[in-house]
Amino acid sequence: MNEAETVETCVRKALACMREHGIDGEVLIADNGSTDGSQQLAREAGARVVHVDAKGYGNALMGGIRAARGRYVIMGDADDSYDFTALLPFVEQLRDGADLVMGNRFKGGIAPGAMPPLHRYLGNPVLSFIGRLFFPSAIGDFHCGLRGFRRDSILKLGLQTGGMEFASEMVVRSTLSGLDVREVPTTLSPDGRSRPPHLRSWRDGWRHLRFLLLYSPRWLFFIPGLILMTVGLIAGTALTFGPVYIGNLAFDVDTLVGASAAMVIGFQASLFALFTKVYAAEEGFLPEDRRVRKLVDIVTLEKGLVAGGVLALAGLAGLVASLVHWQTRSFGPLIPSESLRIVVPSATALIMSFQTIFAALFISILGIRRSKETPIDVAASAAEEAAEAVSRDSAAGTMTDTMTGGVTDSGTGNLEGTKA
Numbered sequence: 001m002n003e004a005e006t007v008e009t010c011v012r013k014a015l016a017c018m019r020e021h022g023i024d025g026e027v028l029i030a031d032n033g034s035t036d037g038s039q040q041l042a043r044e045a046g047a048r049v050v051h052v053d054a055k056g057y058g059n060a061l062m063g064g065i066r067a068a069r070g071r072y073v074i075m076g077d078a079d080d081s082y083d084f085t086a087l088l089p090f091v092e093q094l095r096d097g098a099d100l101v102m103g104n105r106f107k108g109g110i111a112p113g114a115m116p117p118l119h120r121y122l123g124n125p126v127l128s129f130i131g132r133l134f135f136p137s138a139i140g141d142f143h144c145g146l147r148g149f150r151r152d153s154i155l156k157l158g159l160q161t162g163g164m165e166f167a168s169e170m171v172v173r174s175t176l177s178g179l180d181v182r183e184v185p186t187t188l189s190p191d192g193r194s195r196p197p198h199l200r201s202w203r204d205g206w207r208h209l210r211f212l213l214l215y216s217p218r219w220l221f222f223i224p225g226l227i228l229m230t231v232g233l234i235a236g237t238a239l240t241f242g243p244v245y246i247g248n249l250a251f252d253v254d255t256l257v258g259a260s261a262a263m264v265i266g267f268q269a270s271l272f273a274l275f276t277k278v279y280a281a282e283e284g285f286l287p288e289d290r291r292v293r294k295l296v297d298i299v300t301l302e303k304g305l306v307a308g309g310v311l312a313l314a315g316l317a318g319l320v321a322s323l324v325h326w327q328t329r330s331f332g333p334l335i336p337s338e339s340l341r342i343v344v345p346s347a348t349a350l351i352m353s354f355q356t357i358f359a360a361l362f363i364s365i366l367g368i369r370r371s372k373e374t375p376i377d378v379a380a381s382a383a384e385e386a387a388e389a390v391s392r393d394s395a396a397g398t399m400t401d402t403m404t405g406g407v408t409d410s411g412t413g414n415l416e417g418t419k420a
Helices: 007-020 038-045 057-067 088-095 117-134 151-157 166-176 201-214 217-240 253-283 290-298 301-328 336-366 375-402
Strands: 028-031 048-051 072-075 100-104 147-150 181-185 244-246 249-251 404-408 415-419
Touching: 007 038, 028 038, 028 057, 038 048, 048 057, 057 072, 057 151, 057 166, 072 088, 072 151, 088 100, 088 147, 088 181, 100 166, 117 166, 117 201, 117 217, 147 151, 147 166, 151 166, 166 181, 166 201, 201 217, 217 253, 217 336, 253 290, 253 336, 301 336
Parallel strands: 028 048, 100 181
Antiparallel strands: 072 147, 100 147, 244 249, 404 415
């Protein structure tokens, strides 16, 4: 979008690279609504230009990928910051069987002034680290804009994001789908434009982080929930039997209430991780997790109802015990440090019992399988329909023959068909 200052240079460099290495290819410009004449300049330089109406980095790229005619696609920004004369390493990896080949600017070299310090030392390293932590990926530069891929492999992923987070989605979805993802060093130079870049550091950084979190229920829900549950359980168990002293610090029933809240919140977060995994797998957003599927198969609705019922009985027993304790005080004022040690664990057990029952019901609903036709099923149905159509046509033809009689014209001796 509006790259009149650099688009010609990028096109000519890419064409020269293909001529030098005998690559049969094209240069495609996906224009996202330029108003500075970029389109004509690109065509004059030898590129094919396609217009993409939907605004955004991801939308523009997907429009270009769909319009591309080659087996492989190498994408890059048209601001002359990437070296389009050095594309052979990407092509070699693709020819060797890679599905996605990422450039790594930190290994190839970043020229002075090519990347803002905030991006170079904080944004890119931190987001790339989170990407490697959340997903089984070894990619060192998640956001490099120069990358190559098999067109059919990427189209099969069904990428959805339309903004800058598209860069992360391509890596994450490729990794989760088991594609062959590799990395080659590449360089980054200062861009050749005089206007400010389209990238907005904090807004687009947050969009990348948000995407990484949403695609990793384990780190978004399960691990924080497990930590909260563990801390709440340990603290709650210790405080149920009396105050706990650590040096001059005394932890009593007020901390017990906090521990109870931590357990409930952590349990709910862990359930959300399970819900998200099951739903995302059913809808095709994430690949099916065999461990989650096995857990869902083992923890049936009936078992969930039983577990919830046991917790409810424990909670009710605790509440009965609290009433007995109140009776010993002649139903008068209670000492909170004594009564809360019974009431809080009992209430926690009751809350978690209903969470368990509701979760079992909801997971059962999510687990209702919709019938999904495979390509083989579609082909078989089409063949059956064609056979039935032929049968109907044959039957109709036989009926017509049976119901048609011959009438002789005495004057001419000709036979005329008369339809019944």
